[in-house]
Amino acid sequence: HASIKxxxxxxxxxxxxxxxxxxxxVGERVIERPEMIEVTNxxxxxxxxxxxxxxxx
Numbered sequence: 001h002a003s004i005k006x007x008x009x010x011x012x013x014x015x016x017x018x019x020x021x022x023x024x025x026v027g028e029r030v031i032e033r034p035e036m037i038e039v040t041n042x043x044x045x046x047x048x049x050x051x052x053x054x055x056x057x
Contacts, residue, residue, distance in 0.1 A: 009017040 007017065
């Protein structure tokens, strides 16, 4: 991080990462929107499939 003066994601995509989870709050939390997790998991599966396909070409 120090040599490029920003996060790797920001260097790669030219913008900050828009995470769905707030990492600065510590402690137990109740997940209020489980559908958001389902959608995120589905997107991760699609991204993994796309990466796997890209590696084969």
